[in-house]
Amino acid sequence: MNLEQQLIQRLQELSPVHLEVVNESSGHGGYFPGKESHFKVIVVSDIFQGLRLVQRHQKIYAAAGDLLAPSRIHALAIHAFLPSEWQGQDTPSPECAHAPKAE
Incomplete structure (x- = not known):
């Protein structure tokens, strides 16, 4: 099973x-x-009810567990919403300073 599936x-x-x-x-x-x-990741769940943004992220980090390691997942952009907050928002990621350059 690859990292994405895990x-x-x-x-x-x-x-x-x-x-x-x-x-x-x-x-x-x-x-x-x-x-x-x-x-x-974009996670929409009622489990975030009453939680501040940092607490939502902590729940996601806890679920990901040992997948978040330099030799595995190096970076994880998190977007955590309650169902009432989720409107199908665009959640673009910033460009990486070390991204491969187009030739």
Whole structure:
């Protein structure tokens, strides 16, 4: 099972009504086909009710657990919403300073 699949499986424990996991590794330095190092997640769940943003992120970090290690997932962009907050927002990621340059 690849890292993306493992991350999806672990985030299921948050009972999401919407879950997106996007492998953004190709936009970062040192990328090669098949590399899995940078991800963005959008998690929409009632489990975030009453939690501040940092507490929501902590729940996601806890669910991801040991997948968040330099030799595994190097970076994780998190967007955590309650169902009442989620409107299908665009959640763009910033450009990486070390991204491969177009020739």
